[in-house]
Amino acid sequence: MTRVARAVDLSEWLTRTEERLSTAERRLAAAQRPAAGTSALIYGPNLLPNPGYEGKRLDGWQTPEKGVLVGTPDALSGAWSYRMSHGGSVQTVTREKSSFDISPYAWRNYKGDNSAKPALGSDGVDHTWQGQFDATDGNTRSYLWYDPAGFADAVNTIAGDWLTFDLLIFWEHWYWSEGGTAVIGAHTVAVPPSVSAVGPTTNSFPNLVQYAWPGRYLTGSCNLINIGGIADRIRDGTFRGIELGPGPTTNPTYYGYARPYDARLRASYWKTTSITVSGLSSEVRSIGAGVTGSNVKWNAGVAVKSSVAATAKLGVWWRNAGGTITDVDVSTVNLGAGATTPISATTAAAFSDAAVDLGIYLKVTGNPPSDGLGSTIPWNYTVDDWVLRQQIAG
DSSP, rough: OOOOOOOOOOHHHHHHHHHHHHHHHHHTTSOOOOOTTTTEEOTTTTSSOOSSTTTTTOOTBBBGGGGEEEEEETSOOOOOOOEEEOOOOOOOOEEEEEEEEEEOOOEEETTTSSSSSSSOOTTSSSSSEEESTTTTEEEEEEEEOOOOGGGGGGGTGGGGEEEEEEEOOOOOOOOBBTTTTEEEEOOSSSSOOOTOOOOSSEEEEEEEEEEOOOSSSEEEEETTTTHHHHHHHEEETTTOOOEEEEOOOOOOOEEEOOOGGEEEEEEEEEEEEEEETTTSSSEBBBBBOOOOOOTEEEEEEEHHHHOOEEEEEEEEEEEEEEEEEEEEEEEEEEOOOTTTEEEEEEEOOBOTTTTEEEEEEEOOOOOOOOSSSBBOOOOEEEEEEEEEEEEEEE
């Protein structure tokens, strides 16, 4: 009688393969426990549930949707390796609208000879003086100080993101009843001098902008958004206050006084709160090996090759009886572009009997260069040669 070989379809072949794998797992689980300090191979290269094991299987991984099997010459070893691919990514910029509205916490007035001039006027109210009324006081000027905490959120913003910026100030008096001209500058003097001290001689930036007032007892808004000497110093964090006067000449049109406590600096602007690039990180994670034991450490290993500079984090995950999964990183390695890098390490502490299942993961964060158009180039990484060993703690 002549025997004819029966054809085996793919599903039957896979079933037989799974039966062989299951038998191998049971034998390993029943193997004698190693002596203290020794190690035993639980899963070796491509015997860990691996995308390349026995006929291009993908069922051993939780994130196969981004990856494909690659064969020679792209495989790192053997016939197949597993590749995770990432497309070009565009930056996502998150911005929020912010503002500040701050009043000064201190002010000082100075005469033309730089000696202190009392803030209290004949009406019993504090004033900030500018310009020249007579030769006794000369060409006066005043400083106002603002708490840096009030505009700290605006530091490191950029000019193009600012929407409004002004000084709201009330001028009580001008030499002429029809008004006068405010002379506005800035200063970077960190601490107000004592009330009777002479005025600062450095860090003063007077007469950055002038505004005409149509009369006495009027509140007005001075637009400062384009005055870099003021706005830029807020953005770089060096700003400490406003300077009024001295007049550019002794012409009485520059003489007047304002209420210091009402001199409010106000701004609104967009601030970038985060810049993220999606698609730079992913992971491959095995299903459970189902092997554990008291006082057992675990050694994991893998080979990885990234097409761009990247950071790879290898680890062992474990699950307790309640289903909670804990990741235990064992090694973090910087990958060079195009270089195959073996990674391996042992868990720092022994796992207890609370672990009823465990496996391996690899998390990769790439650093792809820009394509010059605001996106990053497509990139990928390839993995192979997974190893998982148990070691009896000494």
